[in-house]
Amino acid sequence: MQNRCVNMIAHLFNAPLEENEAAVGVGTVGSSEAIMLAGLAFKRKWQNKRKQEGKPYDKPNIVTGANVQVCWEKFARYFEVELKEVKLSEGYYVMDPAKAVELVDENTICVAAILGSTLNGEFEDVKRLNDLLVEKNKETGWDTPIHVDAASGGFIAPFIYPELEWDFRLPLVKSINVSGHKYGLVYAGIGWAIWRSKEDLPEELIFHINYLGADQPTFTLNFSKGSSQVIAQYYQLIRLGYEGYKNVMENCRDNMIVLKEGLEKMGRFNIVSKDDGVPLVAFTLKDPHNFDEFQISDLLRRFGWIVPAYSMPPDAQHITVLRVVIREDFSRTLAERLVADIEKVLHELDSLTAKIKMLSGTSSVTVHEVVKDNGQVVVAKKSALETQREITAIWKKFVLDRKKLNDKMNGVC
Structure with missing residues (x-):
């Protein structure tokens, strides 16, 4: 079943396979293990070539964007590879291909591109990266390859953006990872690592065992693991097929647009995600001076939402960004409900802000009227310290009420 899944996914990614040729790949524990394996293959191939050329092979590096998932940092640290990151900039939250190619040197084992950034769902321009890297390889005589981290986008792009060139159609893309437990529609714990050809996976990294009844080549960091996720992935691929996955992904995209348009109508947020990436909505406050995105996230828990x-x-x-990922079970009704709940949270924060401003917007000494027991009205002065105490009391009551509601929702006595 695992091998059948590998073959189906490899064909989905346009691997250049001959008729009846088996694809090269393996099921993994999420995309994290898949990335570790792909990185090891690149490192070993680079080291072997450097040894043959009689050159130093002790300082490998990998070029990524600063938006990579933490598993890339783990790979670099665990396997002693320098991580060279392309910094982001306001308004451009993915790796710039031109800046990435500038960082490439003779010690670069690969450039990692992301098809579906964790931060805003955007697809990086793998085609442009490939073209720029082809030119640099010609100029330098290097053969720096590309790995595509398609953890999120690998099960999206082939179905709703089939003309987008990001996969094995590009000559420098040598390996791809994808998460079955994201848009592969399987529960957590399954990822896939796919190589372009046998030549891209060094033979010395493959172990052969036969004590289970036949020769079984294995290349994983984990050996003993459950088969349930592989079975679930095989079932989904067979049950849904191309048209089924296409319908699911199109529905996710449609519900994403409903949520995005609802947020835009409020006029309070800037949308930083793209319509042609992973179906998610990433947004930030236009005016964060009175309250911030973390407070919105915190208050949304009262309504049962976990919006990071x-x-x-x-x-x-x-x-600072808020992000909502649209999965297959996130309906249009849920999208509309989330918009309504965000409006409620904004109204509550606006009311709280106005109350605090009314108290703190006065001078250091405020004047107010006091009615004594005999009904006489006198003028009294309130110190700045007293005003601050009132503000603090309002915030404490606000936090306490919120905690009581959260505890009630979570069943805490």
Whole structure:
């Protein structure tokens, strides 16, 4: 079943296979293990070539964008590879192919492109990266390859953007990873690593065992693992087929547009995600002076939503983003409900902000009227300290009420 899944996914990614030729790939524990395996293959191929040329092979590096998932940092640290990151910039939250190619040197084992950034779902321009790298390889005599981290986008692009060139149609793309437990529609724990050809996976990394009844080549970091996710992936591929996956992905995209348009109508947010990427909506406040995205995320929990808020990587770390990922079970009704709940949260935060501004917007000494027991009205002065205490009391009550509601929702006595 695993081999059949590998073959189907390889054909989906346009691997240049001859008729009846088996694809090269393996099921993994998520895309993290798949990335580790692909990185090891690149490192070993680079080292073997450097040894043959009589050159140093102790300082490999890999070029990525600063928006890569943490598993790339793990690979670099665990397997002693320098990670050279292309910094982001405000308004451009993926790796710039031109800047990436500038960082490539003779020690670069590969350039990693992302098809579906975790931060905003955007597809990086793998085609442009390939073209620029082809030119640099011609100029330098190097053969720096590309790995595509398609953890999120690998099960999206082939179905709703079939003309987009990002996969094995590009000559420098030598391996691709994809997560079955994201848009492959399988529960958590399954990823896939696919290589362009046998030549791209060094033979010395493959182990052959026969104590299970036949020769079984294996190239994984984990050996003993459950088969349930592989069975589920095989079932989904067979059950849904191309048209089934296409319908699911188109529906996700349609519901994403409903959510995006609902947020845009509020006039309070900037949308930083793209319509032609992973079906998600990433958005940031136009005016974050009164409250921020973290407070919105926190208050949405009251309505049962978990909407993460996070800061962008360098050099866009001053940008804070909220992100909603649209999966196959996120209906149009849920999208409309989320928009309504976000409006409620904004109204609550606006009311709280106005109350605080009313108290803190006065001078250091405020004047107010006091009615004594005898009904006499006198003028009294309130110190700045007293005003601050009132503000603090309002915030404490706000936080306490919120905690009580959260505890009630979670069944805490």
